[in-house]
Amino acid sequence: MMESADQGLLKDKAMQIIARLEEAGHQAYLVGGCVRDEWLGRPVKDYDIATSALPERVEELFERTIPTGLQHGTVTVVVDRLPFEVTTFRKEAGYADYRRPASVEYIEVLEEDLRRRDFTMNAMAMDGRGRILDPFGGQVDLDHGVLRCVGSAAERFSEDALRMLRGIRFAAEYGLEVEAESWTALAASAPLLAHIALERVRAELERMMGGSDPSRALRLLGRSRLLGHTKAGLLWARLPEHLDDWPDLGKLTSAEQRIAYVYGRLDAPVKDCAADLKLLTFSGKQIDAITALLAARSWLQEFPPCDSSAVRTVWQRAAIRYGKSTLHALLNLYRLDPAFAGEARSAVPIWIESGETWLEQMPAASLQELAVTGQDILERLQTRGGPWTGKLLQRLLERTALGLLPNDKEALLQAALAEYDEYRETDKL
Numbered sequence: 319m320m321e322s323a324d325q326g327l328l329k330d331k332a333m334q335i336i337a338r339l340e341e342a343g344h345q346a347y348l349v350g351g352c353v354r355d356e357w358l359g360r361p362v363k364d365y366d367i368a369t370s371a372l373p374e375r376v377e378e379l380f381e382r383t384i385p386t387g388l389q390h391g392t393v394t395v396v397v398d399r400l401p402f403e404v405t406t407f408r409k410e411a412g413y414a415d416y417r418r419p420a421s422v423e424y425i426e427v428l429e430e431d432l433r434r435r436d437f438t439m440n441a442m443a444m445d446g447r448g449r450i451l452d453p454f455g456g457q458v459d460l461d462h463g464v465l466r467c468v469g470s471a472a473e474r475f476s477e478d479a480l481r482m483l484r485g486i487r488f489a490a491e492y493g494l495e496v497e498a499e500s501w502t503a504l505a506a507s508a509p510l511l512a513h514i515a516l517e518r519v520r521a522e523l524e525r526m527m528g529g530s531d532p533s534r535a536l537r538l539l540g541r542s543r544l545l546g547h548t549k550a551g552l553l554w555a556r557l558p559e560h561l562d563d564w565p566d567l568g569k570l571t572s573a574e575q576r577i578a579y580v581y582g583r584l585d586a587p588v589k590d591c592a593a594d595l596k597l598l599t600f601s602g603k604q605i606d607a608i609t610a611l612l613a614a615r616s617w618l619q620e621f622p623p624c625d626s627s628a629v630r631t632v633w634q635r636a637a638i639r640y641g642k643s644t645l646h647a648l649l650n651l652y653r654l655d656p657a658f659a660g661e662a663r664s665a666v667p668i669w670i671e672s673g674e675t676w677l678e679q680m681p682a683a684s685l686q687e688l689a690v691t692g693q694d695i696l697e698r699l700q701t702r703g704g705p706w707t708g709k710l711l712q713r714l715l716e717r718t719a720l721g722l723l724p725n726d727k728e729a730l731l732q733a734a735l736a737e738y739d740e741y742r743e744t745d746k747l
């Protein structure tokens with residue numbers, strides 16, 4: 319991939335920070351993800367710097383700094399409004415609870431700082447002249463397509479269990495094989511995941527599912543049985559060990575669609591999926607998008623169309639209930655795997671063929687799109703509203719959506735009048 323102009327600019331500024339630290343007599347290097355991504359020719363998100371200078375010294379040397387993570391030795395240096403994290407070389411000691419070091423100790427030697435990092439490809443540094451320092455063989459591993467822990471894999475995972483999920487994310491994202499010792503240790507250490515906050519588990523899952531190869535991530539998660547060991551039990555624990563008959567989820571355009579597919583395959587009631595997503599601290603917006611897809615799928619499964627005209631009405635009624643955008647997304651899932659429709663499967667080819675058109679043709683799919691409001695109706699009827707008003711509007715919407723009424727104010731008011739009379743006669747109010 320081409321290096322973008324922005325990226326070149328960011329790197330120049332990071333190098334200026336390194337030069338300033340060196341002039342003041344300290345060591346300083348680019349470290350971690352930026353060195354890895356540059357080596358791979360991938361876009362770099364941020365340039366992190368490691369230095370022998372103590373945090374107070376870093377604060378003295380630069381005009382604008384923010385004490386982002388002083389207790390871990392991290393100071394954010396702002397250059398031309400761009401933030402760079404500058405972290406003092408450190409050693410981590412006395413890992414408590416399999417998730418965080420009890421203390422950090424500042425040190426003088428770069429190699430010791432690199433040694434505490436998780437994977438060889440993340441334990442490389444670049445000096446101010448662009449030379450790579452790679453004491454653990456990260457470049458060779460990357461050339462061979464291998465993800466390997468720095469040092470003893472079992473130790474690394476017991477120090478911080480989140481590394482197991484990071485490892486799977488990196489292996490999937492970068493198309494790497496997990497080296498044998500690292501994999502054995504990962505599978506054996508899986509129970510330690512119980513020490514990791516579900517919020518951090520979610521952050522990793524979200525990145526895996528939003529990443530370049532979600533199916534590979536899922537295969538590794540399934541094979542490792544990792545998700546059977548989360549802090550609270552999750553439906554994800556049911557992820558099968560082998561996903562040979564699963565389609566390539568990378569073909570779906572959003573993480574939400576991919577996650578909905580996974581839950582669909584796990585075959586749990588929609589409300590249990592919603593509870594799972596909540597435990598994982600997904601945002602309300604994400605939960606809504608995912609559960610709307612699952613609910614629309616179940617609803618369509620419950621009312622599988624019985625004849626050709628029903629194929630269309632069922633589809634359009636689903637659009638009223640769950641929104642057009644949900645049905646557009648659902649079509650992606652059906653295209654990927656028609657079996658996702660379950661009982662409604664026989665209608666899938668027709669929905670794929672005509673579903674988009676039917677959605678476009680709907681004169682209104684929500685009350686907001688209806689050419690009449692509850693207020694309009696009450697004024698015309700010269701009466702006060704009640705629970706019936708909403709029902710009447712819903713009925714008008716349905717008839718309009720299905721093309722049985724024009725989406726025209728006067729026509730809708732006439733229809734409202736007729737329905738109101740009918741309601742009154744049959745005492746349905």
Ligand code: ATP
Nearest residue numbers: 349350351352363434435436437440441478480481
């Ligand atoms: P990306 O930002 O794409 O996830 P990254 O490598 O930059 O990749 P960060 O989480 O930003 O990942 O961390 C920066 C660096 O800090 C990593 O490259 C790694 O060297 C180190 N690191 C981060 N988290 C851990 C961890 N849990 N255990 C050990 N080292 C870690």
Ligand code: MG
Nearest residue numbers: 351352363364
């Ligand atoms: Mg990073």
